[in-house]
Every structure is written in structure tokens, then in C-alpha cells.
Amino acid sequence: MEQLSAYFSGKGISAIETAVITAAFSFKKIAKGDYFVQEGKTSKYLAFITKGLFQYYYAKDGKEITTYITGTNTFLLSIISFYKQQPSKENIRALSDAGLLMIHFDDLVKLKTNNEAFRNFYIGALENLAVGMDETRSNLITLTAEERYAVLMKNEPALLQQVPLQYLASILGVTPRHLSRIRNNY
Amino acid sequence: MEQLSAYFSGKGISAIETAVITAAFSFKKIAKGDYFVQEGKTSKYLAFITKGLFQYYYAKDGKEITTYITGTNTFLLSIISFYKQQPSKENIRALSDAGLLMIHFDDLVKLKTNNEAFRNFYIGALENLAVGMDETRSNLITLTAEERYAVLMKNEPALLQQVPLQYLASILGVTPRHLSRIRNNY
DNA sequence: TTTATTTATGGACATTTGTCCGGTAACAGC
DNA sequence: GCTGTTACCGGACAAATGTCCATAAATAAA
Numbered sequence: 001m002e003q004l005s006a007y008f009s010g011k012g013i014s015a016i017e018t019a020v021i022t023a024a025f026s027f028k029k030i031a032k033g034d035y036f037v038q039e040g041k042t043s044k045y046l047a048f049i050t051k052g053l054f055q056y057y058y059a060k061d062g063k064e065i066t067t068y069i070t071g072t073n074t075f076l077l078s079i080i081s082f083y084k085q086q087p088s089k090e091n092i093r094a095l096s097d098a099g100l101l102m103i104h105f106d107d108l109v110k111l112k113t114n115n116e117a118f119r120n121f122y123i124g125a126l127e128n129l130a131v132g133m134d135e136t137r138s139n140l141i142t143l144t145a146e147e148r149y150a151v152l153m154k155n156e157p158a159l160l161q162q163v164p165l166q167y168l169a170s171i172l173g174v175t176p177r178h179l180s181r182i183r184n185n186y
Numbered sequence: 187m188e189q190l191s192a193y194f195s196g197k198g199i200s201a202i203e204t205a206v207i208t209a210a211f212s213f214k215k216i217a218k219g220d221y222f223v224q225e226g227k228t229s230k231y232l233a234f235i236t237k238g239l240f241q242y243y244y245a246k247d248g249k250e251i252t253t254y255i256t257g258t259n260t261f262l263l264s265i266i267s268f269y270k271q272q273p274s275k276e277n278i279r280a281l282s283d284a285g286l287l288m289i290h291f292d293d294l295v296k297l298k299t300n301n302e303a304f305r306n307f308y309i310g311a312l313e314n315l316a317v318g319m320d321e322t323r324s325n326l327i328t329l330t331a332e333e334r335y336a337v338l339m340k341n342e343p344a345l346l347q348q349v350p351l352q353y354l355a356s357i358l359g360v361t362p363r364h365l366s367r368i369r370n371n372y
Numbered sequence: 373t374t375t376a377t378t379t380a381t382g383g384a385c386a387t388t389t390g391t392c393c394g395g396t397a398a399c400a401g402c
Numbered sequence: 403g404c405t406g407t408t409a410c411c412g413g414a415c416a417a418a419t420g421t422c423c424a425t426a427a428a429t430a431a432a
Binding site: 058065083084112135138 | 251253275298308309312313314315317322324327
């Protein structure tokens with residue numbers, strides 16, 4: 001819980017408000033391989049990752065297409081399923097033993113309705129989310145797989161250590177076979 | 187201006203609040219081919235389209251990659267450039283003579299800070315934006331170009347009439363040559 | 373340590389998709 | 403109605419990427 005408090009404090013939210021906000025979250029341990037969101041089920045929680053690594057993926061034709069991997073001190077949610085409160089098409093799974101601070105959809109509604117400090121944070125977070133998603137999209141459009149691999153190497157060298165290349169290949173939008181070719185050409 | 191008022195009224199905002207909100211927008215005519223956002227320039231406005239069709243595209247290797255086309259009664263903005271207030275990498279151009287109701291970045295900040303009715307609308311709009319962007323991404327990942335073409339035919343048959351196929355090909359992520367192959371296979 | 377499992381690599385070949393055309397048809401301006 | 407421009411199609415070939423696979427290395431399990 002201290003991690004989440006530190007996070008909100010770092011966003012300029014007062015100690016009192018931070019206490020009110022974090023009180024809406026509850027801790028849950030997640031074992032490696034467990035699902036935070038599972039295809040077909042409606043996601044009712046948003047979470048803050050206190051520990052661990054999570055993989056977003058779609059199952060298609062019996063294969064897994066990984067779209068995103070995120071870890072400690074970031075938020076975790078299936079955007080479509082959470083906001084539309086409808087069954088998810090994507091899966092979110094722990095790649096390692098992990099810890100989450102979860103908030104229920106209804107409690108988030110209350111928080112953003114009643115708590116001004118949180119609402120202001122929330123608006124900024126949504127704007128950042130939109131920007132981040134658009135940047136990802138822009139990169140997928142304007143960069144080649146090679147260039148995106150280079151960007152990934154530069155921005156997230158840690159990921160390359162923690163995550164099997166097959167997942168990175170999937171995120172880059174190529175097969176492991178082709179990523180091997182890319183790495184060969186430096 | 188009536189169009190924008192009708193839009194906000196339709197979102198459940200009172201007549202009084204709607205008047206306050208729409209007062210922050212000003213009308214501008216745009217000729218076919220003119221730019222709303224141009225690569226290299228920082229976008230300072232968000233707009234509501236009262237008339238016309240607009241194309242979002244990236245210029246890459248001397249070619250245009252169209253990512254989105256939108257029209258009357260929708261909002262228009264370059265997400266990255268507008269929110270980060272930094273030079274844009276994408277272009278937004280009128281495909282026909284058009285009319286816009288524009289609001290300056292600073293006035294939007296005021297509106298979302300001071301006007302509760304607008305702020306609530308704005309939060310919902312951002313959530314919808316995130317959902318929409320994620321759905322687009324999901325479709326790009328899980329559907330083939332054929333399937334996306336079928337979805338487009340079903341959801342936006344009007345677009346197929348108004349917009350040259352080369353743009354649609356670009357949105358689908360294939361060359362016009364390949365879209366021709368797709369259409370040939372029905 | 374030994375054995376089984378997962379992960380990474382790269383050859384050989386198939387498929388998909390792009391590039392570079394040229395030929396019509398449709399449309400816009402004179 | 404002519405004439406230049408733009409849009410659409412599809413052939414022929416090239417390039418990029420995927421499929422299938424065997425091997426070897428790395429890691430986890432026994």
C-alpha cells in the first residue's frame with residue numbers, strides 16, 4: 001500500500017487525500033500464470049502492480065498474440081472490458097508471482113465522482129493514456145519492425161532480459177523466426 | 187453553432203451550461219485541401235466538425251499513410267500534438283470544403299477546470315476515446331485485412347462512396363494493389 | 373548430475389504482399 | 403465535346419515474411 005501512496009504523493013496529491021484514495025484499493029497476491037483478466041469474462045477491477053510482470057494477449061487460431069507487457073508501479077486494466085463492462089476478448093496474465101492493489105469498477109466511479117483530487121489525477125491519466133496509445137499506433141505505422149526493435153532495446157533494455165523473445169516478437173508484430181532474422185541484421 | 191449545442195444537449199447537458207460551453211468555440215471555414223494540423227507544427231486547437239470530411243495521415247518516404255477519416259458531428263484533434271503541445275508528426279486535412287467550431291487549448295483547460303458539466307462530459311469522452319482506440323487496435327491485431335474490409339463495408343458503407351479506395355486501402359494497412367486483390371476475392 | 377522442457381537459431385521452401393508498370397474508365401475543367 | 407487528371411484494375415515479377423523443421427543452447431525439474 002505504501003507503494004501506491006508514494007505514487008499518488010508523487011503526483012502532487014496531499015497525504016490526506018492519498019489516504020482516502022488508497023483506502024479504496026485492496027491487496028491481492030497473484031501466482032505466476034494466473035489471470036487478472038480472462039477472455040469471455042467481464043473485468044470488474046483496475047489494479048496497481050506492486051510487484052511482478054503482466055502480459056496482455058489475444059488468443060487467435062490457437063496462438064497467442066502478445067500486445068503489451070507491463071510491470072511494477074504501473075496500472076493494469078483491460079480498457080474495453082472494464083469501461084464497457086462487457087466480456088473481454090483479451091487476456092491479462094501474470095508472467096511471475098505478483099502483487100496487486102485492486103479497485104472495483106463501482107468504487108472507481110465513486111472516487112472520480114466524489115474526490116476532486118483523484119478526479120484531476122484521473123483526467124490527466126486518461127489524457128496520458130490516449131497519448132501513449134496514439135504513440136504506440138504511430139510507431140506501428142511509421143516504423144519498420146527493425147526500427148521498433150531498436151526503440152524497444154533503447155527504451156526498455158530490462159524487458160529484453162526478463163521476457164522471452166517470442167513475446168517481444170509478438171509485440172513487434174512479427175514471428176519469432178523473423179525476429180531472429182532482424183536480430184541477425186543488427 | 188446550433189449543431190454543437192444540439193450535440194451537448196443530446197449528452198444531457200442543460201441549455202444554460204451548453205450556452206456557456208459553446209461560447210468557447212469559434213467558427214471557421216476550411217477549404218478542400220486545407221490543413222487543420224500540419225506536420226511540424228504544434229496543434230493548438232480541438233474542433234467540432236459542422237460540415238465536411240477530414241483525413242488523418244502520416245507522410246512516410248514521400249507517401250501518405252492514412253490512418254483515419256472522420257466527418258460531420260465528430261471532434262477533430264491530433265491527440266499527441268494537442269496534449270503534449272509539441273510539433274505534430276501527423277497531418278489532418280480537409281477532403282472537402284468544411285466548417286469547424288474550434289476551441290483553443292487554453293480555453294479547453296479553463297473549461298474542464300471550471301465547468302463541472304463539461305468536465306463530466308469530458309471524462310466520459312476520454313474514456314470512450316480510449317475504448318475506441320483500443321478497439322481499433324484490437325481489430326488490427328485479430329482481424330485480417332479482408333475481415334477489416336468487410337467490417338468497414340458493413341459499418342460505414344457511406345465512406346466507400348465518399349472516399350477513394352486508395353485511402354481505404356491505407357486505413358486497412360494494405361496497398362491499393364492488394365485491396366484490389368481483396369475485393370476480387372469478395 | 374541427469375533428464376526433460378523451454379527457448380533461440382537458421383535452412384528450405386511457400387505464401388503474402390509490395391513494386392512497377394500499362395490500360396481503361398470516370399470525372400472535371402475548358 | 404475535347405482534354406487533362408485522377409481513380410481503379412490487374413499482370414509480372416521482386417521482396418518481405420510466414421511455415422515447418424531440425425538443431426543446439428539454456429533453463430528447470432527430478
